[in-house]
Amino acid sequence: MSYPNQPYPPQPQPPNNSNTLSIVGIVLGCVALIFCPPLFGIAGIICGAIAKSKGERLAMAGILVPAAGLVLGMVLGFVVFQGMYNV
Structure with missing residues (x-):
């Protein structure tokens, strides 16, 4: 059944x-x-995911950059603190 004076369907958002x-x-x-x-x-990963959406x-x-920063920062922190305390 068709109704008169219906608005057009919403258009997809441009990128x-x-x-x-x-x-x-x-x-x-x-x-x-x-x-x-x-x-x-x-x-940073959350901001990137929102940007992707x-x-x-x-x-x-x-x-990818925040994921790499997270992993490399954790490794760097581990190496620095291990060197500081000679574990």
Whole structure:
């Protein structure tokens, strides 16, 4: 059954031209390499995932860089503290 005067169906959203969340994720990933990897690394991964859901162009880099910063920051922290305490 058809109803008169119905609006057109919603159009899909075009991809986002902004890369703001992706860049925030990349910066957080770089910060995670030096300062508090669990906090900044996970925050960067979340920003990258949100950027991917919004269709940002740099979203994969916004996920991979924080993941690498998280892992490398944890390894670097382990090596530094192991060297400090001669364990």
